[in-house]
Amino acid sequence: MARRFPDDRFERLIDCAADVFIDRGYRRTQMADVAAALGVARGTLYLYVESKEALFDLVARYADADRPTDRMPELPVRTPKPGATLEYVRQRLGESRCRRA
Numbered sequence: 001m002a003r004r005f006p007d008d009r010f011e012r013l014i015d016c017a018a019d020v021f022i023d024r025g026y027r028r029t030q031m032a033d034v035a036a037a038l039g040v041a042r043g044t045l046y047l048y049v050e051s052k053e054a055l056f057d058l059v060a061r062y063a064d065a066d067r068p069t070d071r072m073p074e075l076p077v078r079t080p081k082p083g084a085t086l087e088y089v090r091q092r093l094g095e096s097r098c099r100r101a
Contacts, residue, residue, distance in 0.1 A: 010072060013038055013048055018059045026056060049077045057085040064092075 016037040020029050031052055035042040049055045057080045058073075 009038075009040075010048065013045070013055075014059055014062050017055050018063065021056060021059060031055070046076060048075055051079045053085070054079045057088070060085055060089055 013034075017034045020033050020037050024033060029052065031045050032042045034055065035045050038045075045055070049058060054077045058077050
């Protein structure tokens, strides 16, 4: 039988992780910090994401999305290739700068 997740947990995970990354910074953030903020066991996070890198990438990609759960990715979200998150952020910042000009 497939595991059933609370309907809002994925969106809450993104929100809590964003808050923790902002408060602590990427390097100081641990998965245990995010789990505590979400109110779940640390192991539960790994049902949603493979790693801290995958969680950060998820937060970055959904930061400006209307409804993150509209496009629920396959779980657990895989760890991105090295440099993929940075490239995504650079691209989004470049698009933002072009729209303002």
